[in-house]
Amino acid sequence: MLNFKRDFIPGSDTEELMENAFETIRDEKESGRIGYYLLPKSSQVLVEEVETFSKNNPVLNSGKIKNIVVIGIGGSSLGIKAVDSLLCHKNNSGRKLFLFENSDPLDISQTLSQLSREESVFIVISKSGSTIETTSIFKTVIAHFDLDLEGEDSSRVITITDKGSSLSEFADSYGIKQFNIPLNVGGRFSVLSAVGVVPLLLAGYNVKALLEGASSFLESFFDREEQHLLEKAAFYAQNSKEYPINVLFSYANKLENLTKWYVQLWGESIGKIDHNGENVGMTPIGLIGAVDQHSFLQLIIEGPKDKTVTFINIDDFENPLTIPDVTLKHIEKTDFINGHSFNELINAQCEATKQSLLQSDVPVDSISFDTVSEENIGAMIIYYELLTSLTGAMLNVNTYDQPGVELGKQILYANFEK
């Protein structure tokens, strides 16, 4: 279960804003124009497809596979990493996820050195089918492991892409399995599509539970039982000039990749030229507590009051590690913590930081995981996707495109053609 608290309220004039945004996204959903709303249900079928595929794939059922290797970047990696980081300590499948996601030669070399062909399945993910990092790394993997795509290794590779993309046509022509991303699901909203389902399921995660958690939060929202979400979006949209920076302060190392997923979702969706030609958007920042209390907190408290802060904490880490009853001469004043668990300490730090921000007039809200579970992560994903769609609708932007990144790609191509 997720527990939501909020210490700010939107202005009394936001009723219409909220109703219009709700109508907009209900229409996106019901018209089928935007596809991510359907994934929590539709991907349940996909889970069965992947299970059947896995049983019949000679490489996957060889008993040798330990490495599920994903080649993807941005929307094709961030969601997978977010889920994997949160759950990997509970994963007893004997399989591990590896991700190639940057054109950094040292990083690629290091990851290659950890893998063997025999123990690996390679999943190439690109919505457009021609992402330069992804195709370059894929070629490197083919050469490094001497993969025979026209022979036995065609079962060692899986592609995930839009139907009809160049990667899709590639897969067809080599007899390589492909799973497709619905055309109406954007990359950064795609973690509950094949993009996340296939690698996470093959790596041993309970994807059904992830989808169920997403599904029940989504239903609850469209049943008007998550009014807090509308109110948060309204507060953010209404105050986007006063509070242009939205900090997600997560109290667990394992949440770092979830904050990175959030940064893409929020930044790339809302940072737009709006329907009136104005540059709008809010800047997302991910912090990790308690570490960043020693790094960023000073700025939030005494710097410009331009930030909202959302705390995420985990009530129960399911880990008993306790500060032992050790007394060290001259450091006795820290003994008040002895006998308490680190679970208590980190949550007490989260609470104390939250209180200090409230006293400093920073708009604060918080999301608590009762524990880290697939259901909760699924709900969290949908929560942020809905928040993004609502806020985008209120700010009059196209939440689902990213025209601003095209220029850099054109320049890159042109520079190479010189």
Place this chain on the structure above:
Amino acid sequence: MLNFKRDFIPGSDTEELMENAFETIRDEKESGRIGYYLLPKSSQVLVEEVETFSKNNPVLNSGKIKNIVVIGIGGSSLGIKAVDSLLCHKNNSGRKLFLFENSDPLDISQTLSQLSREESVFIVISKSGSTIETTSIFKTVIAHFDLDLEGEDSSRVITITDKGSSLSEFADSYGIKQFNIPLNVGGRFSVLSAVGVVPLLLAGYNVKALLEGASSFLESFFDREEQHLLEKAAFYAQNSKEYPINVLFSYANKLENLTKWYVQLWGESIGKIDHNGENVGMTPIGLIGAVDQHSFLQLIIEGPKDKTVTFINIDDFENPLTIPDVTLKHIEKTDFINGHSFNELINAQCEATKQSLLQSDVPVDSISFDTVSEENIGAMIIYYELLTSLTGAMLNVNTYDQPGVELGKQILYANFEK
């Protein structure tokens, strides 16, 4: 060598601002009020001390030590991690750095499980001497490894702290070695003091070269040969309301921890109530290219024009990995990249992104490492410390304190005493 480029210039009215800031920090240095300016020279002596200590310490010269384990947070860990991440792939010492830096139970448990007592030396770092995360983890380490601090394990522990702190008194009373941080060196400016020197040297890094790189950049600055630094600070200070967000966009995974070090340094130093009682400051953000082109770039280009962007790239990764001459049916349009190295690709991406930001009127500058070396990292550290001191002086803040974080600590203590 570091190469600096800049595509913005400060206003013509900033001459006095620059001269005053230069005088302020020269005075900080010459009066001895602020100590970090002296570290590149003074820590050379420390290097020799640590080398002698290491030769005579029965644990360190036992031939068994593989793990240099640091317990520290914020200024007591970020700089160490920044240097280690950049250089660890070249470290042939047979030793590895481990850091405990969060009160996260899962993280602590996982790190503990990787260590054995016999192979480890533990370095406890806390400037104040009573940081709650650090002392709690230290006690946990003592209990977990059953360390006998009154006996043989007193040589297995090293403390780094202010002379006279509670941790300093603790060390004295158990006969544990301590290295001190000069009292006039703040935590976030302390990486070139014992805080960084001791663990980095014991882990096998060439700390002398790190200090030399720092020293020569520092001298060059005070010889007025780094005017670009003054001009950058002036541009930032003068436009801190128009551009309140400063992005550091680093094109190498290994630079991620340097960006985290920068975030603390910049955020905690500049985010202040100024001498007129106004909340001032600028928000630092660390990004990693090419990954974050797929995440954050859209917002920079089409969102509010509230960001400056500094690119960091590495001209020579000293890694030959090349995109092989593989042609895949239907993906032939990416073949233009075949035969090029990833080193070329990632730098071309950096350049293309920079050009796209320039065309979008974003103030941009860039710092190139010719290669990753201790000298360059040392220069980079001093570069950012000087930039911070200059900008702080121009904005009329106390660059070196952090009063805003005290409230949260008081609330934490009070909540535990309930």
